Amino acid sequence: MSGASVPPASAEPKQVEAQRGSFGLGTASALVVGSVIGTGVFALPSALAGFGPISLVAFALVTVGALALAFTYQALTKRIPGSGGPYLYARDAFGDFAGFVNAWSYWITAWAGNAAIVVAWVGYVEVFWNTSHDKGWSIVIALVGLWIPAAVNLSGLRGIAVIQGLTTVLKFIPLIFMATAGLLFIKSANFGAFNASGGSAMGAISAAGAIALFSYIGIETASVAAGRVRNPGRNVGRATVLGTAACALVYILGTLTVFGTVSHGALLTSTAPFTDSANAIFGGHWAGDAVAVAAIISGAGALVGWTLVVGEMPQAAAADGLFPRRFAADSRMGVPAFGIVIGTVLASALTIVSYTSFATVFTTVVLLSVLTAVIPYLFSAAAQLYWLMTEGRRIRAGHLARDIGVAAVALLFSFWALAGSGYQAVYYGLFCLLLGVPFYIWLKAGRGEYGETPVRPHLATGILPTEGAHR
Template identity: 75%
Template sequence: MSNHIDAATGPASSTVPPDPGAGPAHRFGLPTATALVVGTVIGTGVFALPSALAPYGPISLVAFILVTIGALALAFALAALSKRVPGSGGPYVFARDAFGDFAGFLNAWSYWITAWAGNAAIVVAWVGYVEVFWNSGHTKAWSIVIALAGLWIPALVNLSGLRSIGAAQLVTTVFKFIPLLFMSTVGLLFIKAHNFGPFNGSGTGAGGAVSAAAAIALFSYLGIETASVAAGRVRDPKRNVARATVLGTVACAVVYILGTVTVFGTVSNAALQKSTAPFTDSANAIFGGHWAGDLVAVAAIVSGIGALVGWTLIVAEMPQAAARDRLFPGRFATESRRGVPAFGIVVSTVLASVLTVVSYTRFDKVFTTIVLLSVVTAVIPYLFSATAQLYWLLTRGRAANWPHLLRDVAVSVIALAFSFWSLSGSGYQAVYYGAFCLFLGLPVYVWMKIGRGEYGESVVIPAELTVDGS
């Protein structure tokens, strides 16, 4: 692949062409592309997040604000990159365009793991809200059955075609956003200071608590890149992908921070740590009885299905883009008669199902464990994306006026620092599992290189550089 960049037109041959079968009439416009971002970012993670952050206390809100700043910086970097490289694949094509095939493969492999592992985390949180109505005793076998249904229903929606995906995203995004917006505005009026508990309840220093809470909070923003990943399915991607990325991230940031403050201030910290449906408990505390909490639980269930519909598409888009460049097995590049990457959808859903079952049978804190794994594997594509944007700014952005260049460089540096910080706060176990999953991709890369007939070249070392001169 050529890495040549023309100053006027952008990447020469590195963009992935629009997806075959996705004609203009069947592509996403700006509203649907924004709904895809909001729909995948706001899944059930936000509905379970207050419970995961509760052990750290209100100091986790500081972490949430810092994560939001980093996520916005990353969103602006991704928006700029999507204008430069307007093809499906998002972080994959950004890294490959800037740094070559191996970097592109690592991003595709890592992001693919993030997507199907993230689906497992979303469905675990989703189960907690389903169990408000059924299996309230949290019987493990029934929890697994509910989780598997939550994974495969969205897979069937995806397999039915793009129109079904787009309709599901618009409807579920509206349905989930209204109650969250209500909780993040009206709910603020019902806050009681004593519910917040100790400012730092982690038992560690403030820096360690903020970093650890930030790693969990980052999961809330996974998905801000989804419009760029599915860019080949968006009309006028150079314009709409960038706008959808920024608009979607800003909308999510507002309801995230204010909604979490509402839950922290309306449910006692001790009760919040034990809660499997914190927004339901918050609504019940505000209005009394169970009717309000039940409505929030229904919204969370719909929200989870919408997020899983979006992520099930995205989980197949990244490997499809890489497979078209012969960096992933060719089966991932194929599409069904309905114009969707059916093979990638099915394989990824099977893997998410296996991870879900294993997590329920082996881990006590199922949601937090899977979240941290997803964060580690997601940070790698974010690191490469921020670095790619910084690289292009420093090598091709010199023609721009200095104030704009300095602004864009500063945003990219913040996004890069944010990614490193999130990785450092994930914990040794999550980094270990994430690194292990990443390195599992190396044999696959070797296999794909051999399949392309790339056997490497012998390197001749000059005699004067050898030890004995022979």
């Protein structure tokens, strides 16, 4: 892109002013846990029931991949501590277009994921109200569930921090119980056939793994909002690893409890499986109602966290001219208000379409958001491998082999999850992804750029690369 000037330092404020953040390690960890543990985990056992207990094998494999990604993001954040996460890593390693593809894909993940979260959230709200599951009222409840978190975000960072801390504590109480004491009530007769899908074991594991991956989407949220975190090079990586490990523990054991306390047939049609499990353990409805309340609180916390991410990702790209400038500015309350509003509008539209067009609403939206999330995961792992292969000579041999192994596992895991997403998700996801190409052309033409990419300062340090270095 000869003829274009190097952007001023102020165009990338979060990359060079990472210390201005408002979140400490505790809040950053709560953001990870709050974003990862939404209502997805509370609805997941029903989505996995069609595969049978073999899906627990998939869950274990997904957990290994998620931890590999968490360690990869820990290393990446130490290298580039600014807001934007996967977008920054891809752009710095592979150039503007790769950065745009990641920002665009992850942006879709964020608002499409909010649609999936709110669909599961509605299932637990309807334990108390609209028990007949009237579709019109379900849509109304879903829209309320999307716009209240948007209002919390628009009120400023202090409100976000308070909500994340409170909801993280409240959501963990029932999940920890189900993942520990609940195991004592398991009955083997409830599990049904090990592979209930009727297909091959590998096919069932791959397909179940793609659904299970949705439970871990959000492990990167601290890196996406790193510009809001104090000492991000230290705190973001720790928050990512600690949050992922905590979620993995309650996920696998909690899902095992549900599989073993609710009959397979009942689980297939359940809209609130953890509620059904609690009722089966204690009898009556009070325990299930308590779990439903926890799921509602959990979903609200996740939606608050993800609504912030909906604004953060395009804001980071807009600072580099790879998204419209309207996304770049903070409001008077210090939040990316334009991105938050646009993302919530899109999530609302997808929710309405899902309820009116898809037979299996939650699973369909989950697979779409998984597909668009896997692409940034894949590029992030690839960026880490690229840097290790080109700059790894400065790392001790033992540590280099370890880091390459972890990044390779994260990369292979991303390909595996992509393959398991299914034809429908690939169709819709690829269509949404490719819609970004004309959008990118419009942005590039609007800046009057052509030819080769100009030499830019390193995103983290502001230092120009030496002759012969990448870009």
